[in-house]
Amino acid sequence: MPFSLPFPITPELGVFAAMAGVAALAAVGVVFFQDAVRSALCLVLNFFVLAFIYFTLSAEMLGITQIVVYAGAIMVLFLFVIMLLNLGATSAIKEKLDAKKYVGLGLGVVMAMTIAVQVIPALASSTTVRAPDGFGSPQAIGRSLMTHYVFSFEVASILLMVGIVGSILLAKRRL
């Protein structure tokens, strides 16, 4: 290699690169497809692969929660709405690629470069895992949610109840 990376190339990095490649392609697919159903399916694939990446980050509870909540409930809701509003291939909103879109793309790239230049070289050599074992297990998360973060937990449950009531009200035809 003509340049040297500050971290070693290991087989685990190869596995991660494969999964990250799939996730990145799926993310691009969400924006790229005109058909809303294909976008939604790309996003499901992205969430699924992200759950595996969370497993490699030893966050097993959060990985499986990602599948249950995001891939299994939120995306099903998206697919429901897309199919009920019939936004699939036959009546896709024709989106033309004009100058505004290229400006948007350019600004996005500039934002990514700005963040990357600040963050990545500074942390490039960080490869040691500092979290203790059993870090992402259900017991650890449950214990911390119920002891240290119990107030936020209860407020989050109230938030979810407000969300449920709000979505029922919005979906009724006659109040």
Add this chain to the structure above:
Amino acid sequence: MLWDWFIQLHPVWQALIRVLLVVLPILLLVPGMIWWERRLLSWMQDRIGPNRVATFTLKGGKKISLFGLLQPIADGVKLFFKEDITPAAVDRVIYFIAPAIALFPAFALAGTLPWGPIKELTPIADVNIGVLYLLAISSLGVYGVVLAGYAGNNKYSLMGGLRASAQLISYELAMGMSVGCMVLATGSLRMTDMVKAQEEALWGVVPALQNWYAFTPFGFVSMVIFLICMVAETNRAPFDLPEAENELIAGYHTEYSSMKFAVFFMGEYAAMFVFSGVLSVIFLGGYNALPIRWDWVAANVPALSTVANAFQGLNAWLAPVWFLGKCTFFLSVYIWLRATLPRLRYDQLMSLGWKSLLPAALANFIVVMIWIYCTRLYGPVGGWASVAVAAVLIAAIIQGVRGPHGHLGRPGQGGELSKGSKDAVFPPFPDHS
């Protein structure tokens, strides 16, 4: 000797053998399940069922009958040779992947079920989030149905798919809550820990019997709720509105023929089998044959000690047989329900899931919490006394909320709340074609 060869293999090869030991039997048992369903259903309906296919006539005119055991193979051959029609206006990618997505959850779930006591052989992966994995897989099972309904590109197939997915996500909630009660009672999410916790003394006080959760009061209620939800999750009668022939043609798999339909069919039977397995692991002690603790009996009842030791060895060696037996028993319960109960209408189905099962599962959850707390404070006897008190209190509260008529919000039975609420129950038809 075989064991020594197995142990010295590389872990990847060991994992492959574990996978084969689960996937091959399920695939080979699916024709058996189809045969059993047709025969048992026929016996319950006072007829004989298919018995022609495996009848061999020997030279002397003698007939040997194999009771129609080759019927599923004949069905498979027929489906294989049928013309595979792909409608022209479907979305090809989704049309092709939907049956595969419908087949995948059953086998993914079979990977975490402990079918025997040997740790290196079963389960394929002893994840420490085992029960939550069950919920994740049932959430992913919705996609097969939704995508199959959408891919058909006609209004009825889409409505079938959407109704089926609404049914699936409604019953997933009560299922998760009922399994959550058992997770509380066990203290761990692992499937193997659930089986081990059911090998303790019954109710904490009877040392000769095993503590299968089905024999505890809250476990029994949970088991009933889980049984109803698992029948709904696999789209079986009486919850088979999405695939009913006289309702929405064939619902979400209208546009599928020959092999793709066979894949849906196979996925449904495999899911039935695996869910029966999950029920027997969580509620009925998994691979244990009888709820008797043979080691306690062998130690404390000297007259029966030889018998107890023999049974203990039998329990360990024949563990897969007992597990298969329990799965087959619940498969028969599925077939029994199909033969006996009429199909539920869509609003009855949703009302059962949201208004009956979910509150029942929540009440059960509260009872389990009270039991755990009182057991910690007062010991096992105090814990069970508190369960009785809590159950009476919760029943009183529910009766108080329902009112004297007991028909709060039931569709079609009057009451102020069910008038004018028709739009809250059915999903709206798409307005364009």
Add this chain to the structure above:
Amino acid sequence: MQGVPLVAYLSLGLFMFTVGTVGVIMRRNPIVIFMCIELMLNAVNLTFLAFARYMPAKVPSAMLPEAVMSGQVMVVFVMAVAAAEVAVGLGIIMAIFRLRDSVDIDEMNLLRG
């Protein structure tokens, strides 16, 4: 899994966040815009988890147990908020669709000055 550097996770998170932002700017279908917002939230989740594993907070040792789990607990709350937001947001989109029979977001300009 050992052997993967922190910047690998961070660069994937950054890529997903950028793709989400560009999607929100470029697309006209409000449901796809919602999906891109979910993509951004997931990128943030990934970043939280990566930092939680590689660099738990530097705090006095008395506060260490809470600080170690704070990244993962934050992700739990992000998921809860995202779920509530999706439910309400899709309800709003359906209500708008029922009123106007179109979900082209460039036509929703009644509040424009």
